[in-house]
Amino acid sequence: MSARLACAVVLASLALASVPAHANKIPPIQAVGVDERVGTQLPLATPFTAAGQGPVTLGTYVDGTRPVLLVLAYARCTMLCSLVLRGVVEVARKMALVAGRDYQLVLVGLDSHETIDEASRKQAALLADLDRHDDRASWPYLIGTRAGIDAVADALGFRYAWDPRTEQYAHPAVIFALTPDGKVSRYLHGLQFDPGEVTTALTDAAAGKVITTEASAILRCFRFDPASRTVGARAEKVLQIGAAGIFAMLVTSIAGLIVWERRRARRARDA
Template sequence: MTTVDRPTLTACAIVSLRLVLAMIMSLLIDSTAFAQRFTTGSPYRTPAGQSPTAELLRDIGIEQQLDSQLPLDAVFHDEMGRRVPLGEFFDHRPVVIALVQYRCPMLCSQVLNGFLKTSQAVPLEIGRDYQFIAISFDARESSDLAAEKKKQYSRAYRRSGAANGMHFLTGDQDAIDRITRVIGFRYRYVERTDQFAHASGLMIATPKGRLSRYMYGIDFAPQDLRWGLEESAIQRIGSRVDQILLLCYHYDPLTGKYGLAISNLLRIAGGLTIFGLGTYLAFMFRNERRRSKLFPAENRAILPMGASDSTLKELSQS
């Protein structure tokens, strides 16, 4: 039977763990350096926090303006190209509003897809119980593009009434500025990519056009949508919610893509690694103390390697 000196085994294990920890820390440092180079290297070549990306990110967001009155007299164009005031879509039903860019390759489509998925999971129906309005914040977009979007999402909704309850609007810059200013939607145009840096979310308004609820992100809980609509239907204004905007991914307006927030991921990974190693060390020392109580120091060298607690008890009683 193979025997190993128990103190020697413990010392070797500790040394091995220290080596593993050193390797992991080295990897984390290298990865952090890579993240720093990714942030400050080409095309930025500026210190982190001072890059054009950081400056743009400070200028975008969705500031909650609860109980603010929407500009119902602002004139937009519907999918048919007709000039219509925003108030035409407000009656006795609450309204869900999404500020999007129809040509947006990523985030805006995710917002619309997230709303579509959530709307299909609630008993309230578009057209019957509430209205949905998507408004493009890109003044260059046409009614033809809005019509394509309406056709796409009204078909995907697969419920009657979608054609009358879904509206995809475009407008001139003045109308867009009025609606975005009241909602608190701040965005920036990035000439290099011909795209907009912006945040994501939905707004719910009462039948009278007052902002009652904000829902952030691209994945919306069905119960939140239902409760928000039910409260809005009775003119009740909700409370402020935490802004959870793309926790793991951040928009890079200079490249037009979303990249993983490397520094946040590394902090999480490092914390989990340290916790795991600490737990393992605590387990080893606990077992070592248990063995020390069962066996005198002169007998530990003959303990079988990897012996279980039940085996140790049998040996201690023999």
């Protein structure tokens, strides 16, 4: 076998070996989702630490007079959290209702390892986007223990999970309108929020109404890895097509080299 042909065979072997064995595996986050529990009372006595303020409870920001717009996110999230928070900032800027006056914005951090410094920096960035800058009370950022975070998440029916492959929490894209006494009034799903819809949700919450979402498109947080069966199937299909294409190209190249080698050997014998 000539050196060129041997090289081609080695390249083919390496190309086939480079196709990931786990390409068709789906991340272990199938439990992620939302179980809507409208009317459920949130655990207001749950202790947290508010960035720039100190020890508080969730009930500190549920004063019985204003509705609450609650967000679950965390500073280290590089994908879905940033998009959800951007959507919250945009809708808060567009609404006639004013955060801190007409309703209370609250962010509960999902990551129990998040530090005060991380929370403070993220809060400062959010407040700057909202043109509220040093007004920390208008959008408090709460960090807590895993037990405290899970108590709030469980009451909301907010199911999330740690994905070790991406080192991110997988979670739904949803925010929550709460009544002034801390009951779940409505779920607002998605990454972008209509000002009219959020205004209505807060107005209904202020009146103590509870609204069930008829249909919800739940997005999951992921970084380049499939986070649902649909995305996983598509990724797998792309990998299969790519691998098949590479293999076909290599087979064609090897066949060409074999034909060339035989012709060269025949010419050498005839000479």
